[in-house]
Amino acid sequence: MRDDVIFSLIKYDKLLVVYGNAMCMKYRSRHHYDMIKNRLRIMGRFLQVAKSVNPAIDDFASLYQPPIFDTIIEVLHQFGNYDKISGYYEKPTLPSTIGTALKYIANLYIMECIKSRDEKQKKDVEDVLVLLKTGLQGPVNKTAAESLLHQKRQKKEVLPLTEDVRKLNAYITSN
Template sequence: MRLSKTSDGKRAVTNKHFCLFCGKAYSKMARYLEQMHQKETEVARALAFPKLSKMRRMQLDLLRKRGNHAHIEVMSAGKGILLPCKKSSELVNANDFMHCLQVKAVLHCHGLFKRKFLWKHMSRCNLARKCGPPPPGKTRIQALCAYAQPVPEGVSQRLWKLISAMTQDDITDTIKGDRCVIKMGEHLYSKLGSDSTKHQYIRQKMREVGRLLLHSKNEGHLKTMSDFVIPANFPHVIRAVQHVSGFNAEKHNLRIPSLALKLGHSLKKIANIIECDAMISGQKETAQHARHFKQVYDTKWNEYISSPALRTLTEAKYNAPQLLPFTDDVRKLHMYLDDNQKKMVASFLQYPTTRTGPA
């Protein structure tokens, strides 16, 4: 994925692309397809166009990109070679790349591009433009291409669509890579998914837990949400929640107290899900860990998290300044009421009725 250079500083030709039909890697893919797979229908269609023509080049580029996309299993395996359309001179993360795909389109470019530049490619891609104008905004295009990716095993199509609508960042990648967060999303979707107005709420809950898990991964103590429900890791859980919620040790308050309370409810819900799954599958040790975690949670959570959070919320309410109206505003209101009163009285006297007229 990194750009290679020769000793004199020139770019080295080290690109090798994977064949769509045999899976082998070659540097001159167009020549290889013409020599070895000319009997294939798609190759024959591309070779039918004149040499150096735009359509011939576009068809061969499509076959080359489709071959590289067929090699996508290296991303799920966590090792191998990814072949982006544009290489970088610096080391980059594989999660920063995304394929040019569309859900309802018959033709796809299948090119691998950086996420933040994908919108620019979609506006120029010939195949993408044939499928219709791209949606406005950078994140919407990323969500569209993310939803077109193959649905991982164990994730329902409906939840995958909901996750793909999130902002494609490190938090979303963390959510996709953790089974417990996915199960919590499935649980919430089963309860609230029939109401489309609740989809944003489900995404919000998953992103809250994903943010907590991402911080714990960076700290190095807790790698998955299943590690959170181990009673021995409860001190690490407390520190992670305090850090995400902005705990101030001197004032003993939280910058985002509502987030701390929400994370507490989500952690207990995840513990219940893990305990139920462990009991069904016969994993007694995991079920016992989840059960003991809930006991520790009921005893210690209020002391470390709930009490400071509720106190912070209460102080914010009674410390809020009471706003009084300006004198000019009160005077204008009284003048308006007096004028309208005079107009209404004159109208009633001029046009008397049985209810409003003079007796």
């Protein structure tokens, strides 16, 4: 990875290191390394933006507190460039991808809480996981799916010119 602010956030964040290690164990092949690096960088960028939105967030683990859930939704909207007027995301896949990763990291965090016997933090993470599973369906996942569909409908298809089709037809006929 490039040695920058995002790399420092990832490198010194215990939960993101656990996430990276879990990804390396899951995807052992060398050709997956870029995917792992990209997912870690996305989560590092997510943490950076979350810190700027809510100063109470110190590390990735502090995202898993029930009062912080609204901040998570806000940051996901920022990542997708949510347009309040149209109700669509400009980049719809990013919020749903991050939402899935947040759920995966929450399960890893629960495992870490069990290992350290931290019942209070485990309960908070489980509560946030419930919020992520139910609370992301409407404002994030459904909006992302609708945005993708809207973008597909609005995509302009460039058709070949009539003259080019005639040339192709003449070429096929002659050969």
